[in-house]
Amino acid sequence: MSPRTRPAGPLSRDGIVAAAITLADRDGLDAVSMRRVAEHLGTGPASLYRHISHRDELVTAMVEHVVAQRDYPDPADLDWRECMHVLARQDWAAMLAHPWMITATATVTPPFGAASLASMEWALTALAQLELPLQEAARAIMTINNYVQGTARVVLGDRQAGAEDDPGRSWQRRLRDVDLGDSPHLQRLIADPLPDGDRHWFEDGLDVILDGVEARHARRSGRGAAG
Structure with missing residues (x-):
């Protein structure tokens, strides 16, 4: 369970969205619920519903917040x-x-x-x-x-x-110890160093x-x- 974080000021829609993003970044989207976000903010779920009607609206607002940061x-x-x-x-x-x-x-x-x-x-x-x-x-x-x-x-x-961020290197590494006797093209591909x-x-x-x-x-x- 996440530690309670008492909001610094009055509860707001932006604060709720920011808290939900913090939870999702740490625990994944499935961890985001109105109850969990309320616990994270140190308040009750009813206080969130004054600003956001339901979880789908919250997830939409989370996406919007991230997209709005783009330039x-x-x-x-x-x-x-x-x-x-x-x-x-x-x-x-x-x-x-x-x-x-x-x-x-x-x-x-x-x-x-x-x-x-x-x-x-x-x-x-x-x-x-x-x-x-x-x-x-x-x-x-x-x-x-x-x-x-x-x-x-x-x-x-x-x-x-x-593994590293280059999928090609990761893929090569995973196949290096696989028997590719029936796959000559794959053999040559894996043998060719990147x-x-x-x-x-x-x-x-x-x-x-x-x-x-x-x-x-x-x-x-x-x-x-x-x-």
Whole structure:
């Protein structure tokens, strides 16, 4: 059980959200309940309900608080690929700092808060440079989000196991002692040493997705020119 932390001043919505984030950072999202947050603040659950109606609203507010900390540059100052790298890096940093965000962003349902909506609008504005249909632009952004969430899960799992943050190195290490006699391609892959230093694996993986977005745009533009 968490130690009680008596609020310094009157209970507020922001204070409740901050306490919930502290609990989630330490114990995971499942540890966040109105009762646990009230205990953490040294008060009763009824006092929280004056500010937040239910747990789902609290989780939404937690996500909003984290998203609101991000600083997105003017998309007109960057090309679309640079913008997508900014988008991915912002999400990546948030999920590594607050692992519960992986689950929360997958379960929060509309209505989204102003910060989340502004983030989505920023990403769509950035991709408008490609003149993609909005549905296709949204699909590209969703694919990037899925990539970030998936790689964050892998890295956080490796950290719990005491491995480093480079999934490729961790994967190589785990397979090094496995009998790969029937897998010649894997044998060569594991035997090939990875270069020292930062391999920029996160950015390289993101660029695989962005290359696909660019190729689809080029095909569409080519069809338009041909027509």
